[in-house]
Every structure is written in C-alpha cells, then in structure tokens.
Amino acid sequence: MTAVVPPAATVPVTTVPAATVPVTTVPAATVPADLRTVGSPWTLGPLHLPNRVVMGSMHTGLEVLDDGGVAMAAFYRERAAGGAACIITGGIAVSDEARGGPDFAVFGVGGADERFRTAVDAVHDAGGTVLAQLFHAGRYALVGGLQDRHGRPQRAVAPSALPWAAARGVVPEELTADEVRRTVEDFAAAARTAAAIGFDGVEIMASEGYLVNQFQSPLTNLRDDEWGGTPEKRRRFAVEVVRAVRTAVPDLAVTIRLSGADLMPGSSSDADVDALVLELLPLGLDAISVGIGWHESRTPTIQAAVPHGAWIEQAARIADVVRASDHPHVRVIASNRMTDLRDAEAVLADRRIDAVALARPFLADAQLVERSLAGRPDLVNTCIGCNQACLDRSVVGAPVSCLVNPRAARELQFPLRPSSEPKRVDVVGGGPAGLAAAVDAARRGHDVRLWEASDVLGGQFGLAAVIPGKEDYAGPVQAARAELAERGATVHLGRAATVDDLTGSDAVVLASGVVPREVALPGADLSHVLTYEQALREGVPEGSVAVIGGGGIGVDTAAFLTESSDEAVRAVEFAARWDVPVSTELVGDLPQRQPTVHRTVRPGHMVTVLRRNGKFGQGVGLTSRWVALGRLRDAGVRMVGDVQEYLRIEPGALWIRDGSGTEVAVPADVVVLCAGQEARDDLVAGLRSADVPFAVVGGARDARAVDAVRATSEALEAVRALAP
Structure with missing residues (x-):
C-alpha cells in the first residue's frame, strides 16, 4: 500500500545555487506599445534603470533568518531577474530602539550585515539594483520582551510620550533633544553601513506613521523645543535626517518615502506635506516615493475594497509641487492599489509621475515585469489585495508569503528548476489549491493533468470574483489557465475525475474543495x-x-x-464616505474586473x-x-x-x-x-485501495474553515513531496 502523503509535511530545504533563476517560457520581445512609458529607461540619481517599476518595501521576516541571508537572497534574486528595475528592502532599523518588533534587522547586530551583503550580491548578480530602507518605528515599536544588543529591555521612543492602540499598554519615552540629534546620526550611520555593504542607495522611511512621520504631525509631536511647537519645527527632524543621510552617502541614490496624506483627523494637512517637500528638495534627494495613511488610520488604504489607483491624486499633487519648484528633476514615485503594469502605464503616461512602486504584486508574481514587457500580461499572477498571507502575517510577526503564490518568500525551500524525473501528476480540482499545485508541477516539467468537474476553472475564486471589490480574484485563475496552456498541461473541464482516470498516475493532488453544508x-x-x-x-x-x-x-x-458592480460608482462612494480625493483613473479598466453575474x-x-x-x-x-x-x-x-x-x-x-x-x-x-461547508473527498477510499500516491489538501482535507492561504500552501507542499 502507498501511504497518503501528509499535505502539511515539511519539505526538506534545498540550497539553491546563486545562479539559479525561475524557469520562464516568456520569449524576449520589444516593449508592447501599450506599455511604452512604463517600459522606458530612466535615471534615479546615479542609477540607470531599464523600466519604471520599483519593487516597494515589504517586511518579510527573512531579514532576521539565521541562514547567512540565502533565503532573502533567493527572494530578491527572483524579483530582480523578473524585471524589477530597483528593489527597496524591508525596513532596516537604524538602531536597537528603532525596531518595530523581534523580526526587524539592525545593521551591525546578529550577522545582519553579512545577510544583507549576500542579498545585495544576489540582486547584482541578477542585473538589478537595491536600496536599503532606513527605518525607525518610533511609538509603533512593539517592544514586549525585546532586548537590545546589550541584553537590556528595548525602549519605545517617540517625539512625545503618546502610545497607540496596538502598543499593548506601552507608553513610549519622549526623546530628549540630545537623543533626537543622536537619532539623526543613527540614520546617517545606517546609510554609511548600507554603502559599505554594497547597496546602490537608501530610502528614508518617513511615511505610514513611523518616527519621521510622527515628528511631522501635531497629533504625535507635542514638543515645544527646537523639534516641535510650530509646523516648521515639526518638519525639522525630517529635514535634518535627509541632510545627514545625503552627507553620509554622497555617491548613492537617496530617496524618501512620505505620506501624501496621513488620513488622521487633526494630523498634517496637504499644505504641511507640500511645505515639507519644498524644504527637502534642495538637500540632494533623488526621489520622493509617495505613500498613504497611518497604520492606525480608520480609512482603508490597501484592502481589496479600496478602488484601484485610489491614491494617485496624492502623488500627482506632490509631483506638481516638485515640478513647480527650483528642483523639478527630483523624481516622484507613486504607489498603493496598483496591481499590474497596465495600471502603471495609466499612471505614468502623462509624465507627471516618474515611476511606480509595486509591492504585493511582486509577491504574487516575481516575473510581473518580464512577462508584461514581453507582451504576456495574461501570464501575470495578479495580487488580489487580500492581505492574508502578507500584511496580516507581518503585523503579528509571522513569516510573510502570498495566498496566490505560496512560494513567495520560500523560494529557497521550493526552488524552480526542471525535475530530474518528470512524472505524471494529476490534480483533482481547479480551485486555488488545485491551480497552485498544477502550475508548480507544470513549471518543473511534469506531465500535468487537471480535472475540474464544473465547466470553468476557479472554484471558490470564481465565486469571489463576483463580489464587489473582489473582481481581481479572476486574475490568478486567468494566469493559471494561460500558463498551463503554455506549458502543455491537459485540462479536463466539466469532467469529474474517477479512480479509473487516476489509476495510472504517479502522483495525485486531491484539491476537490468543498460543497455547501x-x-x-x-x-x-x-x-x-x-x-x-x-x-x-x-x-x-x-x-x-x-x-x-x-x-x-x-x-x-x-x-x-x-x-454596485460598477467600480466607478464604488469609487465615488468611497471618496464620499472617507472624505478623500480619490482618482478614478484606473477604475474598471481591465477585463478581469468586469462582473459576469446579473444581479439586483x-x-x-x-x-x-x-x-x-x-x-x-x-x-x-x-x-x-x-x-x-x-x-x-x-x-x-x-x-x-x-x-x-x-x-x-x-x-x-x-x-x-x-x-x-x-x-x-x-x-x-x-x-x-x-x-458552512463539507469536504468533497469522495475519491480518497478508491485511491487508497488502488495504491495510487496521493495527498488531500485544502477544503477537501479540512472544511471547517475555507482558508485559501492554507489550501494553496498545502497544495504546493504536497505536489513537491509527491513529485520532486
């Protein structure tokens, strides 16, 4: 008898050689006409970049893994090889007290420099560039149980002794004037370390409510000394940090990430932000990356319900300030709620904004840029804005990955290279778990046969795609269908698999899902x-x-x-509900976002x-x-x-x-x-009797909760165990 493979079994870690990059079927091609702007070269300070897509900063947890940096290197290498023009690391704390939590790296502590050197070398080997994001959490630091490098309890510090809701009762200490000056030097010292490691530049994190942002805001800066009391004095910390960093690394690219709007009642106004921009421009900045909101804001910013490109107006406003200044050539980078390069092209076409920063889309598809610029957007695995395996995990200190790409941040564990022993792999079920297993097996050269009882692929994603705000759930299904066709997989639609169909298989992944209870x-x-x-x-x-x-x-x-099924209507409603200027530039422009169900x-x-x-x-x-x-x-x-x-x-x-x-x-x-739901697992007994190697994953294994993150991860682990 062949034992059932436990779907959550641990797959042995395989060391991936530095030169290994993902298999791709996308041929080299000229840039499509509809992506001409986003695909054009540009300069970022001393850097000459081949396209206008930056991989935005994402905290993954890989930064502190005690593995010499090889997992982080594998993660960044794939994205550099996949076409990201420039990569921004997850936040690197400029001091012990700057850490946001236990999974934040600090230069000079615990082998961090060596880990980042490994990652930087990997990016450069793949032909990419990488900037270190210099980070200070301020009052956002979750310090419970943390110790500094000397074994002392970590402090939480801030402009003023004001806690926030998630601080678990910790009130930050107000920085003294001398400590403020020391913190400015911490940023400069971190920049010098980044240069010594080999980074191509640095980004100063001054957005999303972290320390630099806290100094700017009257909500969190109640000081009456040289660092607060007036808008000009509240801006001084950001100015001095930029000045110190620019002086520390005169030959590197230096950018800053600013909140275009804090989305916090009583915080900095648009005029305050614009005034800060004008003060920063003469200091030698190469670019301003425009973020949005604070983590404690009650205005949604990056959830699936937020209209596509909602925050472009903030970036455009700052771009107008820059263009009208004495330093009009400082670059402006827009971000948030863009999912692919067609979104990016719409934002960049009028040349007001220079580049876009995409973050979560690079979790969903490391080859996002390469595939798009090769004229194959149909192959791009779309970020669905669910946050479940990325942001939701990050805020609790868990390892980050991606629902629609369970390999994300696990590239070292699951390298993409052709199998030495191609097998027949049958996948039962065309929902998210089945598609994850089928695509992974097909990418590695296995003979894949996918069986779906209904006449369409997608399963629970097909249902989700008709929910207002979840239209993007159709994207990963479209991409999987295109890639399976590209790689020669056989897809049976409207055909429920039988044990007889599967008897000759080398490996069966049973991802048949659930039925309503x-x-x-x-x-x-x-x-x-x-x-x-x-x-x-x-x-x-x-x-x-x-x-x-x-x-x-x-x-x-x-x-x-x-x-409403009309995204334009929802965008207007969103703007009215949250009293924010919402761009409708990207709303409803992609076919996959169009609902297919007539409803009242x-x-x-x-x-x-x-x-x-x-x-x-x-x-x-x-x-x-x-x-x-x-x-x-x-x-x-x-x-x-x-x-x-x-x-x-x-x-x-x-x-x-x-x-x-x-x-x-x-x-x-x-x-x-x-x-609720019930598992659809009617093939289990027959497969066991037929001595067919198989694994049961997702809802078919456990229907107590429809958890797509668990389902796709189990599917990847199972197909790797059955068909290495």
Missing part, C-alpha cells in the same frame, strides 16, 4: 432558499434577503446583494445577516475584516448575532429564536444559506 431546517427545500453558490453564480431575485451564517462567506454574500442591488436594510455565535466576518483577514463589516454597516445591513435557534423557513419569513429566547420572524423573500 446542507441545513436540516423545516422549509429549507422551498424554491426561494438558495445556497451561497447558487446565489453568487445565478443572482438573487428581488426582495428582502436573510443570510444564514455571518462568517466570511456570509459577509461577502451581503456585499454582493447590496453593493438592493438597499442594505433589506438584507439581514444572522449568526449563532462567534464574530461576524470570522475568517476574513485581520486587516480586512473591519473594512468588510464597515461597508455593510454603512449600507444599513442588519447583523443579528447570538441566534439561539433557526426554527423554520416560510414564504416571506425566516423564523428564529433570538438571544433572549423570543421567536422572531426575519423578513425573507429569499433565504441564502452560508452555514
């Missing part, structure tokens, strides 16, 4: 009762709707019922979401859940928790026993069942 409730068989799959695939008739189940699927279903949008008060226990939106990512629930509350959706019992369904009503024990009729011309 049946509800034993009187009236559940009535014609106006729909599963969530029926509702999302076919639409929901007019009238009031009761949604049974308030987890992630229930919340998505309520959004489907109440929000109804007022929120006509929708009731019900839940027995637990949190509404449970299963939605940490940094996205509050946004999803806020949208429903704004729409007027009723959310009824602590339901003791669902009693019966009748025409026009769902009867429940509420938290007080009272029988209540909830208006319901339609009832949608979002009460």
